[in-house]
């Protein structure tokens with residue numbers, strides 16, 4: 048597998064003929080359960096919870112898309128750019144138990160997972176080759192779920208993924224003209240209008256965005272400006288508990304609509320080695336604002352409008368928020 052850059056959109060894609068993709072993986076006993084016989088290359092573990100050896104842990108992905116060894120070997124190919132898929136690919140086991148998900152685990156357990164995620168992002172960002180660390184979760188068959196066990200995944204790449212790049216550029220442009228963070232402005236207006244806010248909890252807000260890409264799209268953001276998740280995630284346990292509770296409650300709401308979803312964390316890229324010609328690095332702490340995006344998969348409404356050239360979402364955020372607010376959740 049290798050990375051190739053689309054010269055028009057400037058986005059990197061990972062491509063190649065992977066023999067592992069030729070058929071479904073054989074189903075066997077869960078390899079991620081606390082009592083599994085499978086031996087993992089464990090990278091990090093959060094402190095024990097009573098009755099368990101660990102509360103969340105990070106292991107190397109069994110079939111990683113990115114490998115930590117080697118040099119990127121970035122090179123031209125005529126007008127094109129390519130490089131080896133150097134980076135990191137980890138599975139974050141959210142809970143030792145097979146049935147404890149981010150929507151039914153305790154806030155404490157979810158907070159442990161959030162802390163582990165923050166630690167891994169911070170650690171991977173110390174590698175000077177790494178430009179961006181993604182945390183994501185795909186749940187459900189139509190979302191491309193890979194494992195039965197409650198897991199999220201982390202990829203560390205030598206490029207910034209396209210969507211984040213758009214956000215960084217847009218955040219910077221907005222800041223240049225207004226000297227304000229666009230996300231902070233969104234939060235202020237949403238709190239004032241109270242039309243698309245699902246719930247506020249401590250320092251965090253769950254909202255349906257004004258222009259959703261899919262029905263019931265939901266964002267979770269810190270109400271106070273902060274460019275990087277891993278800073279908050281590590282330093283303040285109280286914040287972590289509020290975020291855990293809001294994440295749990297929001298996923299419960301989403302699951303009253305559909306069980307399947309994508310979840311992705313957008314945080315600031317590594318600023319260890321700022322690029323000289325990419326301007327967004329200079330003001331990132333002021334103009335970027337970390338957030339979690341939840342993209343529910345509602346197959347009955349998934350009319351793909353001209354192949355996602357334009358997003359088509361047949362449920363307005365004002366309607367979505369009413370349903371999500373009124374959803375019966377556990378507590």
Ligand SMILES: [Zn+2]
Nearest residue numbers: 077080145196
């Ligand atoms: Zn399991």
Ligand SMILES: [Zn+2]
Nearest residue numbers: 228231272336
């Ligand atoms: Zn902000």
Ligand SMILES: [Zn+2]
Nearest residue numbers: 214313338340
């Ligand atoms: Zn985003």
